[in-house]
Amino acid sequence: MRVTFHGRLADLLGRDLEVAVDTPCTVAALRSRMIETWPQMAQPLGDRRVRACVGNKLVPDDHPLDGTDDVEFLAPVSGG
Amino acid sequence: MSVTVRLEGDCLDPRAELGALLEAAAGDGAVVSFVGVARPKSTAGAGVDELVLDHHPTLTRKSLEDIALAAAERFPVSQVRVVHRCGRVPAGAPIVFAGASAVHRRAAFECADYLMDRLKTEAVFWKREVGEAGAVWIEPTDADYADNGRWG
DSSP states (O other): OEEEEEGGGHHHHOSEEEOOOOSSEEHHHHHHHHHHHOGGGHHHHHOTTOEEEETTEEEOTTOEEOTTOEEEEEOOOOOO | OEEEEEEESSOOOHHHHHHHHHHHTTTOSEEEEEEEEOOSBOTTSOBEEEEEEEEOTTHHHHHHHHHHHHHHHHSOEEEEEEEEEOEEEETTSEEEEEEEEESSHHHHHHHHHHHHHHHHHHSOEEEEEEETTEEEEEOOOHHHHHHHHTTO
16 A cells, blocks of 8 residues: 655655555554554654645545555644 | 745755745835754754654645645735755755735735744654764754744
8 A cells, every 4th residue: 555654744755666565454553554664654654743645635544445556654744 | 925835855045935935025115034954963962964854645745735825824915935845954944935025014924924923833754863862853842832822
């Protein structure tokens, strides 16, 4: 599944990456899978302020994902 | 009532924006504008060469529009104008223009104040200062959140 990071999250693993995860799953399962693979993501991805976005809409952690979804994770915004 | 929102990648000319606002405000008695400029020093006092504003391909513009439309609904104004930079902004260059016009001054002042308080905390940007201290991510300050809280 293709994952894109915005803001300071992109400092850790780069802006885009491909995550091997069994689908269908949820945003929460994707977070857990990434933390298993990259333990350094535990703190940033565990931050409740880090929101997921699918199809240009913010989605909750129980949002269902299939293999074709692109998922974005947004660091807390800086404002203008 | 007219609401103008733009996200600019290269250049923001506050004089041109104020000129356009004045022209559109014909018949109004008050025009208020605010220009935010990239500071050459961080809050810790380190020299800053540029501010880099990362943005989201759709959510950033939508956040600017939502804030501008809310301001237009909340105050008796006839023009709302928000123009925001993204990308690399050198110290000393304008980052944001927020302006409003109204029949009377109070609504125009309050509208510009409201626009900036919301933009400073809610606009979808990820900012970093680049300079003496390297690249430092910036988040809204407690004062920014308190300012935004004034509007309920």
